[in-house]
Amino acid sequence: MSAPHLRVLIADDEAHIRKVVAAIVTSLGGEVVAEAADGETAVALAEELRPDMAILDINMPRLTGDAALESMLGLAPGLIGVMMTAQDTMDTVRHCLRVGAREYILKSNPAEEIRRILAESWPHYVAEVHGVAA
Amino acid sequence: MSADTARAFAPLHASHEFALVLHAYRQDYLRGLPAQVDAIENGWKKIEGSAIDLDCLLEIELVAHTIAGSAGTFGFGELSYKTRVLEYLMQELTIVEGPARKDYDRRISAAIASIRLALDREIVPDRVVA
Numbered sequence: 001m002s003a004p005h006l007r008v009l010i011a012d013d014e015a016h017i018r019k020v021v022a023a024i025v026t027s028l029g030g031e032v033v034a035e036a037a038d039g040e041t042a043v044a045l046a047e048e049l050r051p052d053m054a055i056l057d058i059n060m061p062r063l064t065g066d067a068a069l070e071s072m073l074g075l076a077p078g079l080i081g082v083m084m085t086a087q088d089t090m091d092t093v094r095h096c097l098r099v100g101a102r103e104y105i106l107k108s109n110p111a112e113e114i115r116r117i118l119a120e121s122w123p124h125y126v127a128e129v130h131g132v133a134a
Numbered sequence: 135m136s137a138d139t140a141r142a143f144a145p146l147h148a149s150h151e152f153a154l155v156l157h158a159y160r161q162d163y164l165r166g167l168p169a170q171v172d173a174i175e176n177g178w179k180k181i182e183g184s185a186i187d188l189d190c191l192l193e194i195e196l197v198a199h200t201i202a203g204s205a206g207t208f209g210f211g212e213l214s215y216k217t218r219v220l221e222y223l224m225q226e227l228t229i230v231e232g233p234a235r236k237d238y239d240r241r242i243s244a245a246i247a248s249i250r251l252a253l254d255r256e257i258v259p260d261r262v263v264a
Contacts, residue, residue, distance in 0.1 A: 016163045017204050020156065027152035059199070086203035086218075108206035108214055111156050 004130035006030040006122070009049065011042035011065060012057040012084070017107070021055055021084065024115045028122050039063025046072045046079070052129045053080040057107075058087055058096070066096050073100045080125050084114070160208045164256060167205075167213075170197050171246075171253050174220070178246055182239050186227065195224040201249075213252045220245040 008025045010032060012018050022032045033049050036042035040062040046054060054072055056065035069081040082103040083096045093104050105114055177194040181187055198221040206214035223242050230238045
């Protein structure tokens with residue numbers, strides 16, 4: 001039996017960023033179940049695949065990441081939403097947290113730092129999803 | 135190696151593998167940057183000192199926004215910061231009128247030149263593998 005892990009959906013309109021985030025998720029023991037380049041596709045994939053976590057950019061075509069997260073949480077309230085964005089204004093951060101984002105990570109951080117930030121909370125999320133001790 | 139030892143080293147292996155993958159992705163990303171900076175420079179040539187072509191302006195702003203957002207993730211902090219400055223200046227350009235326009239044109243030209251310099255500093259033979 002495989003160890004409990006997180007099934008993750010990644011949404012960002014930039015392919016380079018999706019690849020890096022996928023590498024981060026994989027290196028933490030997670031499984032990337034889907035990638036999307038826009039918000040609408042991300043919501044559709046979340047509805048179909050029911051991931052444990054969604055890592056979302058904000059500025060995306062068709063539907064912004066914060067709006068996408070709101071829709072996803074409407075479908076699956078237990079989803080762990082992580083915003084990963086270049087936007088650092090307090091209004092945007094506040095809005096995303098109000099919508100239900102659990103983490104807010106700035107893309108201006110190097111990938112190693114983003115991985116470190118996610119690694120810190122990862123065991124807690126695994127525990128939350130699978131009901132085991134962190 | 136015992137199961138316990140293997141478990142203890144697993145995070146290190148994952149971290150090491152991640153570093154290798156990231157290095158490859160970083161090189162790939164870097165290879166695509168000159169074309170994006172070319173697009174900024176060429177777009178700006180069409181706008182500088184003349185009536186604002188909104189499509190062209192938005193295209194430059196979009197490319198700048200994309201680089202500003204992603205360059206930091208790949209460890210190119212200076213490039214990220216400088217393209218963020220350009221993105222801001224391009225947004226301001228839509229509301230600038232009269233004599234201030236010339237000043238903005240100068241600032242934008244300088245910002246683009248500094249982006250090119252920052253990129254040139256990153257592209258040195260030992261960092262880009264063909």
